[in-house]
Amino acid sequence: MEKSEISTLNKVVRGAKRALYEREIAYDIIDSHMICHVAYVYEGYAISIPTGYGRSGDMLYLHGSLKNRMLLGILEADKVSVTITHLDGLVLARSVFHHSVNYRSAMVFGKPRVVEDPDEKMKALEVITENFIQGRWQEARTPNDKEFRSTLVIGVSIDQFSAKVRAEGVNDELSDMELDIWAGVVPIHGMYGQPIPEKDLNSAIEAPDSVRNLRKQAPL
């Protein structure tokens, strides 16, 4: 698998044994979530903002209004970092010290740019929409000129990345193994609830493929 270039920026120092630089692993983590946290500097302070995203090839797309402070903020940086985090379980050790969580997280570092080309911009909006719910782009009304112009789309080239994964049981001290304390993992996973149609929806309109095909288990 192709690996990321490793610099001081994306080198995982904390918990380095869980660090992965393979692109496929990072992309799998990215593609199975919907919300990322984008970091940017505002008035000298680092701030982390949740937002939706979509990936196409080695580009990550973000979008928002033309005045979106975070989007305008990241354009001032020559590199932006985007973090995607899945919480997969509680790791309950015999000692408090070895308590942990199972998780998958990916961090992307790349150069942000405004997507000006109309074809790429429309494609990016499709990619973001489809990352939330596959097949929805074909079902819903696509953006008209006014909506299209009032949307800012930013592409982040996935130049560097790292992934961290913990997916294992408890790592207790040998000297604690005989303690009369329960130890194990409690998995956490996301679920979709029953779709709630809009009150004013024509009752003849049934839930479409995109909604019915939502996996029973939401990948979060």
Place this chain on the structure above:
Amino acid sequence: MEKSEISTLNKVVRGAKRALYEREIAYDIIDSHMICHVAYVYEGYAISIPTGYGRSGDMLYLHGSLKNRMLLGILEADKVSVTITHLDGLVLARSVFHHSVNYRSAMVFGKPRVVEDPDEKMKALEVITENFIQGRWQEARTPNDKEFRSTLVIGVSIDQFSAKVRAEGVNDELSDMELDIWAGVVPIHGMYGQPIPEKDLNSAIEAPDSVRNLRKQAPL
């Protein structure tokens, strides 16, 4: 309810109508999650790192190893921002443009400091542990001297905060209401799976109260 002071730092500009500055609302969002994203500046770049936390009064506690790059990084700032995000549902409008998500997010801005006082430090570790799973501190082996000394605990005073909540249905254009397109909300929630005891666990040890009392619904 007590409100946060509002400055350019925590003033919500994007989607301002969803912004809330009441402390109780922000604390409810904080207390019902386990993982936050901490933003810090590293080599000139803003980076967002997921980590556990716990709240006690108006203090947010973070912890890690003594060499944790993120924790050491935030100590260099006079204010750190911490973001907590719940994803609650997909909002599927008739138009792509009005697609959205239901969510609750809180952002805290405060001064970070190393927690040196042993009593406060031990209490902070308890608060963090209990935020993951209530009642666990009393069941598990508490930190010994070596573990205690090798843990860095940082307290962030919750000086300013903001919350953003979207918890409603679809907001379509009036001109789209007659379109033959399904519109509605698909809820998303977290679930705990069946606890998985460690392979080497004495089979006479049953799952304790903390595990059995985990709510059916997990924070995402």
